Amino acid sequence: MWALEPLTFSLWDYGVFGLMLLISTGIGLFHGLSKGGQKTSEDFFMGGRRMAAVPVGLSLSASFMSAIQVLGVPAEAYRYGSKFLWMCLGQLLNTLLTAYLFLPVFYRLGLTSTYEYLERRFGRSVRLCGTLQYVVATTLYTGIVIYAPALILNQVTGLDIWASLLSTGAICTFYTTIGGMKAVIWTDVFQVFVMLSGFLAVIIRGLLLVGGPSRALAIATNGSRVNLGDFDFDPRSRYTFWTFLLGGTLVWLSMYGVNQAQVQRYVACKSEREARIALLVNQVGLFCIVSSAVACGLVMFVLYKDCDPLLAGHISAPDQYMPYLVLDIFQTSPGVPGLFLACAYSGTLSTASTSINAMAAVTVEDLVKPRLPTLSPRRLMLISKGLSLFYGTACITVAALASLLGGGVLQGSFTVMGVIGGPLLGAFVLGMFVPACNTATPLLALQGVFGGLSVGLTLSLWVAVGGSLYPAPANIAGVLPASGAHCPLYNHTASTNHTLLMGPLPPQHPSREPARPPIVGDFYAISYLYYGALGTLSTVLAGVLLSYLAGPTKRAQLPPGVLWWDITKQTSSVSPAGGTAPSGGCPTKVCRDPQGGPCPEAPPVLLARPPPQHRGVTEQLLQESHV
Secondary structure, X not given: OEOOOOOOOOHHHHHHHHHHHHHHHHHHHHHHHHHHOOOOHHHHHHHHHOEOHHHHHHHXXXXXXXXXXHHHHHHHHHHHOHHHHXXXXXXXXXXXXXXXXXXXXXXXXXXXXOOHHHHHHOOHHHHHHHHHHHHHHHHHHHHHHHHHHHHHHHHHHOOOHHHHHHHHHHHHHHHHXXXXXXXXXXXXXXXXXXXXXXXXXXXXXXXXXXXXHHHHHHHHHHOOOOOOOOOOOOOOOOOOHHHHHHHHHHXXXXXXXXOHHHHHHHOOEOOHHHHHHHHHHHHHHHHHHHHHHHHHHHHHXXXXXXXXXXXXXXXXXXXXXHHXXXXXXXXXXXOHHHHHHHHHHHHHHHHHHHHHHHHHHHHHHHHHHHHOXXXXXXXXXXXXXXXXXXXXXXXXXXXXXXXXXXXXXXXXXXXXXHHXXXXXXXXXXXXXXXOOOOOOOOOHXXXXXXXXXXXXXXXXXXXXXXXXXXXXXXXXXXXXXXXXXXXXXXXXXXXXXXXXXXXXXXXXXXXXXXXXXXXXXXXXOOOOOHHHHHHHHHHHHHHHHHHHHHOOOOHHHOOOOOOHHHHOOOOEOOOOOOOOOOOOOOOOOOOEOOOOOEOOOOOOOOOOOOOHHHHHHHHHHHHHOOO
C-alpha cells in the first residue's frame, strides 16, 4: 500500500491567509468609501473616467488570471511542457489588435456598455442579444473563478468545498456592493504583486531543492518538457505554436477587445493615450505571470519526475498539483503556503467582483435605463447594488455546478469565453468592418448579424459539448509521460509500526474511453483554444454570406459614426478628468484630443442618432457622463 501523507495548513498559514484577505478588503473599502464613496453610476462603473495607465494596466493583467492562472497554467506546463509560453505571443497580438482596432471605437464614443455600439450599428434587438450572451458567459466564467479557490482550500485544508463556495461568493457579493471600479482596480494592483511573489517563492525554493537552474533545465529537457519547437498543424493537439497563434489570439481578443469587464477598465483612463499605455502595461504583466506560472510547472516536474502526485494518489485532479507542491516544499516554512494561497483567493475576489460589477453595468445601461428613463441617480445606485447581489447569488450557483468539471478550471474558463465570446467578437467585427452587413431583412434568419451569431454560437457550442463527451485521447492531445517508478511506499505490519520503502506503484488499470463517433469524432477532438476562433470566423463568414444573399446594406444607409474608419477620424467623445460639459445640456461632445490635450479646431463628432423613443435616455446618459 502506498503512503498518503496529509499536508495541511499551520496556524501561521491561517494567520497570513487571514491578514492577506484583510489587507485586500481594506484596500477595497478605502477606495470605495473615501471622499464620500460613489455618488453616481458613472463613479460606480467607470471610476469617474480619471484612472491612470499603470494601475489600470495591472488590473487588466489580474482580471482574467487569479486562481485560474495559479491553478491551471502550472498544471498544463507540467503535463504538456514549456510550449505554453507561446500563449504570450497570442496575448501580444491581442494587445496590438485591441489597441488599434477596438480601443479607439469604445473610447471615442464614450460608451459605458460596449453593447450600446451594437444598437447604434444594428438596432436595439441586437444589443439585447449581445447583452444576454455576455451575462450568460460571465456568470458561467465567474462561477468557475469562485470554484477555483474553493478547490484549493478543500485540497490543502480539508475545509468543506460547499462552505468554501458559499464563503467566497458571500465575500465577493459584499465587496462588490461597497466598492466601485476604482476600488477593484487598486485591489488588483496589490494582487498582481502578491501573485508574482508567490510564483517567485515557489521557483526559488524549487531550484534550491533540485540543485540550481542548470540542473533543473537539464532534467526538464530530458523529460521532454522543453518543447517550444512544436509546430504540428494537427488541430487535435492541445497546444502547438499554431494553436496559440490562431486560437489563442482570437480567444484573448474576445476577452480583451470587446468584453465589458475589460473595456470598462481601459475606457476609465484619463485619455486614449493613457488607455493604450494601460494595454501595454497589461501585456508586460501577462508575460510575467504566464512565464512565472510555466516556470513553476517545470520546477514541479523536476521535483516529481520519479513520483507523479496524481499517479500516487496524493491528489485527485490536475488542478491540485500547485497547492500540493506549495505545501510539500514549504513544510518547514510556516506562513508561505498561506501567503501563496491567499493571493489566489483574494485575487479571485477582485476578478469576481469586477465581473459582477460589469454585469450590473450592462444590465443598468441596456435594460433598466431605456425602460425607466426618469430614475434618479440614487435609485440607479440602489438598483445597481441589488443587481450585484443577484448576480453574486447566480455565480455561487454556477460555482457549485463547476465542481462537476472534468477538464480542469483553465479549460473550463477558456471554453466558456470561447463558445460565447467568440461569436460576440464576430458580431462586433461585422459591425465595425463590414458595411454590407444588414439587419433590415424581414426574416430574422436572413439578417446578417443575427444569422451569423446563430451559426457561430451553434457551431462552437456543438463542438464544445462534443469535446466534453468525447475528449481527445492523451496521445493525440499531447500529454507528456509521467512516472511513478520511485514513490514512497509503506510496509504495514500488524502492529502500529511500519517501514518506509521506495519503489514503483502497483499497476493501475486505465479506464476505458467511450466509443467515438466515426466521422465527427476527430472534429470533437480539436483543441479547446480553437472554440473561440471557430465561433468568431463562422459568425463573420455566415454574416457576410447572408447579408449578400438578402441584399447588402449600402454605406449611405448606415448611420454616421459607426464604422471603424469613420470613428478613428473623430476625436474622443468623453471628457476626461477636469473636463466639463457645455452649458445647456446639449448633446455636443467636449472636444478632447485622444492624447489627452485640448483640440479647439477639431471636427465635430459624428454620432448615430438614437431612436426617438430613447432620445431622452441617451441625453440623460450624456449628462450623467459629463459629456
